[in-house]
Amino acid sequence: MIPKALILHATGTNRDHEAAQAFELAGAQPEIVHLNQLRSGERRWADYQILALAGGFSYADALGAGRLLALDLSAYFADEVQRFVESDQPVIGICNGFQALVKAGILPGDGGQGAMPAGAAQTRAATLDFNAGGHFECRWTLLKPASQRCIWTRRMEELVYCPIAHGEGRFSVADEALLGRLAAQDQVALTYCLPDGSPAGGQYPHNPNGSSADIAGICNPAGNVLGLMPHPEDHLFDYQHPRWTRGQAGQKGLPLFINGVKYAKGLLP
Amino acid sequence: MSPKNLNIYRFVVRARRSNDPRSASYLQDAHALGIQAIQTLECQDLYFIEGQVDPAGLEHLATQVLSDPITQTVEWGRIVSAPGPQPQAGEGQVIEVALRPGVTDPVAAQVVRAARVLGIQGVAQASTGLRFLVGGELDEAGLHLLARRLLANPTIQRYALGQLEPVFPHPAEASGQVEQLPVRHLDEAGLLALSAERRAALDLAEMQAVQAYFEKEGREPTDVEIETIAQTWSEHCVHKTFRARIHIHSRQPAAGGAVINGLLKTYIRAATQQIDAPWVRSAFVDNAGIIDFDDEYEVSFKVETHNHPSAIEPFGGANTGVGGVIRDVLGVSAKPIAATDVLCFGPQDTPVESLPEGVLHPRRIQSGVVAGVQDYGNKIGIPTVNGAILYDEGYTANPLVFCGCVGLAPKDSHPRTPQPGDHVIVLGGGTGRDGLRGATFSSMTMDAQTGEVSGASVQIGDPITEKGLIEVVLRARDQKLYHAVTDCGAGGLSSAVGEMSSQVGAEIELKRVRLKYPGLAPWEIWLSEAQERMVLAVPSEHLPALQALCDIYDVELTDIGTFTGRGRLVVGYDGRTVLDLENHFLHEGIPQRQLEAIIPAPAVVESIPLPNEQDPAQTLLALLAEPNTASKAAVIRIYDHEVQGGTVVKPLTGAQNDGPSDACVLKPIGTRGRGGIVLSNGINPEYGKRDAYRMALSVVDEAMRNAVAVGADPARVALLDNFCWGDPRRPETLGSLVEAARGCYDAAVYYGAPFISGKDSLNNEYLGSDGQRHAIPPTLLISALGLIEDVRKAVTMDLKEPGNLLYLVGEFLPAAAGASRVPDLAPSSAAIYHALHRSMRYGLVRACHDLSEGGLALAAAEMCIGGRLGLALNCPDLPLFAETNGCLLAEVRPADAPAFEAAFASMANPAYRQIGLVSAEPYLAVPGAGLQVAVEKLAAAWKRTPSHSSREHL
Known part of the structure; x- marks a missing residue:
């Protein structure tokens, strides 16, 4: 079976083509679908086995990155998204997609049920704040896959090298205790790290935005939903590596997508 | 001010973090602009809602839409007369800033949409603003200074010390008014007076041509007609100076002899014809120049300037500059795949006191321009991959902002011929008074208290609306739904429809144009420069398919008329004909300008000291740190140069990703082979001041060698020219322009690198209140579009291995x-x-x-x-x-x-x-x-x- 990946396009999404390319290379059949096509019934959620919320500036980041997309998800597709999440299908939100998943209360999904409870947004415990540097930044970052619970990062040995491109990526929590719970529940999927894999320790530019506990990506308690700020879909080929002319290669983003597709096929241990 | 029965609610959103980065950045800017007395500055967000909303709805809006519960707090209340949340004691003083009514406010539109999505009843309109809490020893004059110097730009914003009264756009009386402007009886002085009164910028010969036309037609023109002719014949649209007959006065005759019959024809296009490269697909005909990429695709490139708007409103000027050049590329049916920007500013350490009256500080111009480029490019998802930043005192009052865009399209997919019977379809944003006749209009709108809807001469762009246009136009192209497409730029519909119908004819009904707000006169609708609109020629049978695409991507479609085969442009308003002009007159009727030029001798510069070779280490370190040569990483990194995943040689490169690349190499997503695109530029205002001819040779060479340095095939490089000069009616200024154009020809022919597109921005001068003219250095930007056969053979500038x-x-x-x-x-x-x-x-x-x-x-x-x-x-x-x-x-x-x-x-x-x-x-x-x-x-x-x-x- 070749799983079908729904690459969600909201008004202002712009990294959908790269996400589609990543899923195609990983062995899925991606389709970029606008929210309106799902609202009108022209496309049906049930026809897809993977859900990807791609990067970009949905609704121009008005009122905070991802917030209005989160509102759309809650208002129009609460049941469909909940079904995707609860039926243990792979879901990934990259950059703006991560922001939307957090602001919709789907991530970190604290409480264990991994679903979007009614009124989740009021009670949510985490957010993605403005970068500590105070502005948008585009630079390559090293990520350490840190969770075995997360199906997207499970058994990944190699670090991932890929760019960030955001102004609101600083993972922040209302209560520091949440950080401990996320770690204890193995929900910290990806952290910003140094070249030897050790923690960035909040140090700029390794941790590019001041995220708490160097968190670049988190998963829900069940492990099937991953959200991350950096763009693994922008490092699929050797020639994208910033130092390929110096003979450097590897640390691509593709293994994440391969994991997700394998999981959808029931092939991930 | 507000209609009866509607309340106004006010929301104030504050960051919970005490050291919030946005506030810190404002404080830093205030200090850099010489306002040292300020000790603390806290920036908060303001929202205003007009409507009838119940308390639960307000709370819902405040906590679910307007604020983030983790990082922000929110207070709200109804504005009765003045109250609302007031600063608590000890917080210091307050400055509040909001956009003028009529200025695009995409956030406000989203607030209204979000309320609808959440089912909150009674939200009629919204507007946004910023609130600053200022701590420090500032008196009232000091607060005004802070507001004017940093926090509010009167071109698009208004401010108040203390609480600002919100203003919402309200319908003015619909006008429909069309004036007759009699010309047939006018003498020379009368013709010139009319041109001046309408800000038409037409000279006597041009006004006489207009007069002769209407004598032949046997009637007087309408204001719509005069405005349309002025626009169509403007320097911006027809490049009068570059087409002029120039009489040369010089001891040494220039290459073209004593008379040059058009700089464009004699030098720029002549080089392209002389080189006659088979891989050039379109030069100087379409909205962008086009060359072959591979067997499957063609690549297009256009570079525009947006200088004057950026001088008065840096963010909006640069923002809409980027948006405009992206539409140029969409106007050749291509997918925009890369953006470039070359920026020229005054020195960042210019003393505030030395600035001419009314000139923004170069630091504020730079930060606004860079933010404007960032906002549009990043949000629309186009990587900004090549550019330059230059500093010179000559740019203090006249910054230059060059915005470029590269596009990719399947070969032969761009249709160019409207058919009689095709519908004239406008896609995109609504039409307002945006950009109408610049400063005159905006100055009439300065009094926001009237609540009148007015257009600012500079607008804020809306990249997300333009992103929707890209999605729709490219799909419509692939489904072959249109016969022609062009963008709405300068001149708005008059220019877009005028150009498209120049070989056929068109009939337009202005009443059908979708307006942002009512009350526009017909000429305003026709001339409005509202952003984010495209015009397409669509046959009836394809309208449903196009409408279906627009529905998916939330793009508005308006059918405003039909193309005809009658050779005339006819515009009606509510059944009345308000414009009826012969195409031939409109597009060919402009008399050629006659200009005088004196070729200046190259300056002999003994005064510029040579670098000190006696203390080379010191000289080198000083050169490295000099603003023109120092690292531009701080700017490069706030542009997204990775989106679309094709950036093979990045702007910064090397062992620590921080070395300056000579040029950018792109491997566009979706292309099959190994080929790539190379983008580079050459610019040197310092040379421009001394020797325009050699400057042109040098900047063409610089663009070429930058491209070659990363691996471009020198046999496959196309060039774009952008001339930014002073007033060409001064013979010396025109003389140096002639010399630069001659240099362009010589260098292009020498390298076999044809020009495929170009643009000129003249009159870059500023008359200070001191009566002094502040002119820019003669500035020529050459942008190179090259190809590399195999991106894996690209070369970067960083040293690789010891022993080499x-x-x-x-x-x-x-x-x-x-x-x-x-x-x-x-x-x-x-x-x-x-x-x-x-x-x-x-x-x-x-x-x-x-x-x-x-x-x-x-x-x-x-x-x-x-x-x-x-x-x-x-x-x-x-x-x-x-x-x-x-x-x-x-x-x-x-x-x-x-x-x-x-x-x-x-x-x-x-x-x-x-x-x-x-x-x-x-x-x-x-x-x-x-x-x-x-x-x-x-x-x-x-x-x-x-x-x-x-x-x-x-």
Whole structure:
């Protein structure tokens, strides 16, 4: 079976083509679908086995990155998204997609049920704040896959090298205790790290935005939903590596997508 | 002010963090602009809602839409007369800022939409603002100064000390008014007075042509007609100066003889015709120049300027500049895949007191322009991959903002011919008074208290609306739904529909145009420069399919008329004909301008001191830290240069991703082969001041050698020209323009690099209140669009391995002292670039970097920084800092040296010499010159890291 990946396009999404390319290379059949096509019934959620919320500036980041997309998800597709999440299908939100998943209360999904409870947004415990540097930044970052619970990062040995491109990526929590719970529940999927894999320790530019506990990506308690700020879909080929002319290669983003597709096929241990 | 029965609610959103980065950045800017008394500054968000909303709805809106519960707090209330949340005691003073009514406010539109999505009833309108809590010893005058200097720009914003009263756009009386403007009886003075009154910028000969036309038609023109002719015949649209007949006065006759019949025809297009490259698909005809990419695709490129808007409203000016050039590329049915920006500003340390009255500080202009480029490019998802930033006092009152866009399209997919019967379809945003006749109108709108809806002469862009246009137009292209497409730019519909119908004719009903708000007169609808609109020629049978695409992507579609075969442009409003002009007159009727030029002799510049070769280390470190040469990473990194996943050679490169690339290499997503696109530029205002002809040669050469340095095939480079000059009615100014155009021709023909598109921005002068003219240095930007056969053969500028050899490639011919000190083109450069390219194709070159400002020493230092490796140079006879054209440094493995040298064997003159060795010792060393500097010191100076001060690192 070749799983079908729904690459969600909201008004202002712009990294959908790269996400589609990543899923195609990983062995899925991606389709970029606008929210309106799902609202009108022209496309049906049930026809897809993977859900990807791609990067970009949905609704121009008005009122905070991802917030209005989160509102759309809650208002129009609460049941469909909940079904995707609860039926243990792979879901990934990259950059703006991560922001939307957090602001919709789907991530970190604290409480264990991994679903979007009614009124989740009021009670949510985490957010993605403005970068500590105070502005948008585009630079390559090293990520350490840190969770075995997360199906997207499970058994990944190699670090991932890929760019960030955001102004609101600083993972922040209302209560520091949440950080401990996320770690204890193995929900910290990806952290910003140094070249030897050790923690960035909040140090700029390794941790590019001041995220708490160097968190670049988190998963829900069940492990099937991953959200991350950096763009693994922008490092699929050797020639994208910033130092390929110096003979450097590897640390691509593709293994994440391969994991997700394998999981959808029931092939991930 | 507000209609009866509607309340106004006010929401104030504050960051919970005490050290919120946005507030910190405002405070830093305030100090940099000389307002030292301010000690604290806290920035908050303001929202205003007009409507009838119940308390639960307000709370819902406040907590679910307007604020983030983790990082922000929110207070709200109904505005009764003045109250609402007031600053708590001890918080200091308050300045509140909001957009003027009529200025695009995409956030406000989203607030209304979000309320609808959430099912909150009664939200009629919204508006946004910022609230600043100011701490420190500022009196009222000090607060006004802070507001004017930093927080509010009167062009688009208004402010109040204390609480600001919100203003919402409310319908004014619908007008429908059309004036007759009698011209037939006017004498010369009367014609000129009419031109001035309508701000038409038409000269006597042009006004007489208008008069003759209406005498022939036997009637008087309407205001719609006069405005349309003025727009169609404007410098912006028809390039009057570049088409003018120029009478040359000079002791040495110029190449074109004593009379030049059009600079464009004589020099720019002539070069393209002379070169006659078979891979040029479109030059100077479409909205963008187009060349072949591979068997499947073609690539287009356009560079525009947005100088005056950026001077008065830096964010909005640059923002809409980027948006406009992206639409140019969409206007050739291409997918926008890369953006470029070249920016010229006044020195950032200009004393505030020295600024001419009414001029924004260069620091504020730079931060606004950079933010404007960032906002549009990042949000629309187009990587900003190449550019430059230059500083010169001449740009203080007149910054230059060049915005470029590259597009990719399947070959032969761009239809160009509207058919009679096709519908005239407008896609995109609504039409307002945006940009109408610039300053006159905006000054009428300054009084926001009237609540009148007015257009500002500069608008804020809306990249997300334009993103929707891209989604729809590209799909419509693939489904072959239209016969022609163009963008709405300067002149709005009048220009877009006018151009599209110039070979056929069209009939338009202005009443059908979708307006942002009512009350526009017909000429305003027709001329409005509202952003984010495209015009398409669509046959009836394809309208449903186009509408279906628009429904998916939330794009508005309006059918405003039909194309005809009648050779006339006819515009109606509510059944009345308000414009009826012959196409031939409108597009061919403009008389050729007659201009006088005096060719200036190149300046002899004894006064500019040569770099100090006696203390080369000090000179080098100072050069590295000089604003024009120092690292631009702080700007580059706030542009997204990775989106679309095709950036193969990035703007910053090397061992620590911080070395300055010569050019960008792109491998567009979706293309099958290994081929790539190379983008580079050349610009040198310093040379422009001294010798316009050699400046043009030099900047063409710079663009070429930058492209070649990363691996572009010199046989496949196309050029774009952008001239920014002063007032061409001054013969000396026009003379230097003539010389630059002549240089363009000579250099393009020499390199076989055709011009495919160009643009000129003239009259870049500012009359200060001191009565002084502040003119820019003559500035020519050459943008190069090159191809590379295999992106895996691209070369970056960072040194790669110790033990490799460093070659100087090219003829080292610095300009002689006593002349203009602008170097010539070396006769062998073209052949050398081809030879260098051959050696790159064989993989013989490990690193390559061009010599430009700062000469050999600066190029070598940058290569060291890029690779964090040392370099030992042995070239005692070469001046370290002299500037020359045609030269590059190339790093070659010892084993490859014979093959590399053989590539140059056929040259008449020695085209290369080995001048050094890459070393693991982290020093740039030139023993003969007494130069030895640690690479980390070079890097610290160049990156202007805080630890750097020029002396302590020696």
